Amino acid sequence: xxxxxxxxxxxxxxxxxxxxxxxxxxxxxxxxxxxxxxxxxxxxxxxxxxxxxxxxxxxxxxxxxxxxxxxxxxxxxxxxxxxxxxxxxx
Numbered sequence: 620x621x622x623x624x625x626x627x628x629x630x631x632x633x634x635x636x637x638x639x640x641x642x643x644x645x646x647x648x649x650x651x652x653x654x655x656x657x658x659x660x661x662x663x664x665x666x667x668x669x670x671x672x673x674x675x676x677x678x679x680x681x682x683x684x685x686x687x688x689x690x691x692x693x694x695x696x697x698x699x700x701x702x703x704x705x706x707x708x709x
Contacts, residue, residue, distance in 0.1 A: 620666060620667065620668065620669075620698045620700075621666070621667065621668075621669050621672050621698065622664075622665065622696035622697060622698045622699065623663075623664075623665055623666075623672060623676070623693055623694065623695060623696060624662065624663070624664050624693070624694040624696055625662070625663040625665070625676065625692065625693055625694075626656075626660050626661070626691070626692040626694075627660060627661045627662075627679055627680075627682070627688060627690070627691050628659070628660045628688070628689050628690040628691075629682075629687045629688045629690065630685075630687040631659070631660065631661045631682065631686050631687075631688065632655050632659055632661065634682075634685035634686045635683045635685065635686075636661050636682055636683055637654070637655065637661065637707045638683075638707070639678075639683040639686075640653040640661070640663055640678075640679060640705075641653060641705055641706070641707060643675055643678035644665065644675060644705035645705065647667065647672075647674050647678070648667060648668070648671055649665045649667035649672060649675045649705060650665065650667060650702035650703065650704060650705055651663065651665035651666055651667075651702050651705050652664050652702070652705070652706055652707070652708045653705070653706075653707055653708070654707065654709070663679060664696070665705070666698055666699070666700070676691070676693065679691060
């Protein structure tokens, strides 16, 4: 298991990015949260299998059709095991 924080920048708010991330997380069996940040970026906190996380990251870097991703920062975190699903935080 690994845990990561992703900060996605570009045109990522108002284009369905959080719902896209939630569907991608379900597809890859990744747990965690996604939320819009006040500065226009999106933050994803995720825990899962290393291979699943790599595939999830690739999906996050692509985003939904209407998004334009200009950056994706990745930070390793300590696995907490606190997530039971993947949800949108408001």
